Amino acid sequence: MGSELPARDHILRQLTDHLDDDTLRRIFPDQHPAAIRDLLLGRQPTTAVNRATAAPTARSATAGKAAAACRLFTDGASRGNPGQAGAGAVLLGEQGEELATCSVYLGTCTNNVAEYKALLVGLEEAQRKGCGQLAIFLDSELIVRQVQGRYKVKNETLLPLFRQVKERLDRFDTWSIAHVPRAQNARADQLANQGIDRQNG
Incomplete structure (x- = not known):
């Protein structure tokens, strides 16, 4: 039986x-x-x-044109937790071409704060480039699940960053976020570490 x-x-x-x-x-x-x-x-x-029923949201500078479909990879790096940190983001177009890269020194913060700040940097760049449809990829499972609403944000330091992310996501026509293995996020990781190295150079 x-x-x-x-x-x-x-x-x-x-x-x-x-x-x-x-x-x-x-x-x-x-x-x-x-x-x-x-x-x-x-x-x-x-x-x-x-998209046929979604409420109107703030449009990008390309309003009136077909919304560009983009892919965004972001990563935050922290040497120590907390430690010196950097943010990296790479934005890809519909054909996989590199539209923009960002490498930013963040000062001293935890790894999770760096991950959120990297996502914010990438979202700002995606909006500036006129991306209407955005697929986001991170190797931080925690951040991905928090943004998806599957995990509650309990850390008081992360909560305002989470709210900023949600507010910026509302500016896109459609968006999705998914976890990827670190190996598939190597370019964003490289950019995050370059942010730290540039400060220390």
Whole structure:
């Protein structure tokens, strides 16, 4: 006799935790992955991404043109925790071309603060370049899950940075955020470390 099936809520939570953004986008191409996760968990979706019904948001400088689809990779580096830190971001266009890079010295902060500040730097650059549709990639699973709404932000230092990120995300037509292995984020990591090295040079 087979073992008893797990509870429905447990199954839904496991699916929510293990289905990545790319898989959800393939299954539900007109919806944002975070909205699908909210529905699976019985929460009111916090990210409206069906462009036919989404509420108007602040537009970029390219309003009236077709919104550019961009990919953003960001990384924060801290030598010590806290320690001297840097932020790196690389913005790619629709064909994978490099649209912009950012390398910034952040002073002394924790690694998680550096990760958030790197994301803010990248979002600012993406808006400046007129990206309307933005796919964001970080190797910090904590930051990704906090922005997705899967983890609550409990650290009082991170909370204002989290709010700034959410406010800037509202300026894009659509956005998604996903975790990638560190090896796939090497360019942003290199830029973050260059920020520290430049200060120490």
